[in-house]
Amino acid sequence: MEDLIRRLLVELGEDPGREGLVRTPQRVSKALTFLTSGYGADIDAILNNALFTVDYNEMVIVKDIDFYSLCEHHLLPFFGKCHVAYIPRRQVIGLSKIPRLVDVYARRLQIQERMTNQIAETILEKIDPLGVAVVCESTHLCMSMRGVEKHNSFAVTSAMLGIFRDNARTRMEFLELIRHRSDIPQGIPAGAGLTCVND
Numbered sequence: 001m002e003d004l005i006r007r008l009l010v011e012l013g014e015d016p017g018r019e020g021l022v023r024t025p026q027r028v029s030k031a032l033t034f035l036t037s038g039y040g041a042d043i044d045a046i047l048n049n050a051l052f053t054v055d056y057n058e059m060v061i062v063k064d065i066d067f068y069s070l071c072e073h074h075l076l077p078f079f080g081k082c083h084v085a086y087i088p089r090r091q092v093i094g095l096s097k098i099p100r101l102v103d104v105y106a107r108r109l110q111i112q113e114r115m116t117n118q119i120a121e122t123i124l125e126k127i128d129p130l131g132v133a134v135v136c137e138s139t140h141l142c143m144s145m146r147g148v149e150k151h152n153s154f155a156v157t158s159a160m161l162g163i164f165r166d167n168a169r170t171r172m173e174f175l176e177l178i179r180h181r182s183d184i185p186q187g188i189p190a191g192a193g194l195t196c197v198n199d
Contacts (some may be wrong), residue, residue: 001029035070038107043122046104050094051127059170061085062098063178071142072109080138080154082106082116083178086123087130087163087170093123112136112157120159131162133174 002025009016009024016025063083071078082102086093105118120134135158143153164171 001032002026005029035068035107036109038104041104041107043101043104043126046100047093047097047126050097051091052094053090054088054092056088056092057130059085059087059174059177060092060095061174061177062095065099065102067102067106067136067138069106069108069110069112069115069138071140072111074142074146075109076141076145078110078112078138078140078142078155080136082119082137083133083135084119084123085133085164085174085177086127089128089130091127091129093127098123112138112140112155116157116159120161124161129162131164131166131170132159133161133164133171134159135175135178 005025005028006016009021014021016022061083062085063081065082065084066079067082068077068079070076084098084102101122102119105115105122108115116134116136120132123129123132123134135156137154137156139154160171164174
């Protein structure tokens with residue numbers, strides 16, 4: 001991969017031997033390995049037997065889960081918040097496992113629609129709840145940095161399975177509970193500077 005990145009730098013008209021670029025191929029290779037680590041993830045190992053039989057049949061919600069992913073069309077980031085809910089039938093899943101599950105699917109070359117479905121379908125498969133709901137809201141740099149260049153837009157996708165699809169009241173309760181949330185992050189935080197050079 002590092003040779004490919006060096007060739008790309010040359011094609012762009014850059015000197016890969018320039019001081020600021022000498023270690024760029026290694027950095028990019030390392031970053032891409034991390035950002036696509038979801039391909040090698042073992043879902044069962046991540047859940048690590050954190051499934052518990054509990055007499056509880058009300059809604060469980062984990063909201064405002066930060067995620068960062070790469071658009072499979074342009075390899076540009078999209079990032080935002082994911083909200084996950086389910087209604088247990090027999091089992092619940094350890095709460096910390098839900099953000100880890102989101103990371104598994106975010107750390108792949110993705111489209112937001114597929115990622116949303118994958119999260120919902122995995123929870124449905126693993127704990128057989130009465131229903132699962134997932135909403136993802138994100139900013140896509142392929143829309144704000146290039147193409148239409150709409151800087152303040154963000155995309156919302158949802159997957160509603162089981163009772164969340166079949167029962168409007170349950171669905172609306174979930175949507176109301178996640179409505180009060182922090183704003184989707186827009187752009188790069190101030191002061192980001194060149195801190196990535198040390199990575």
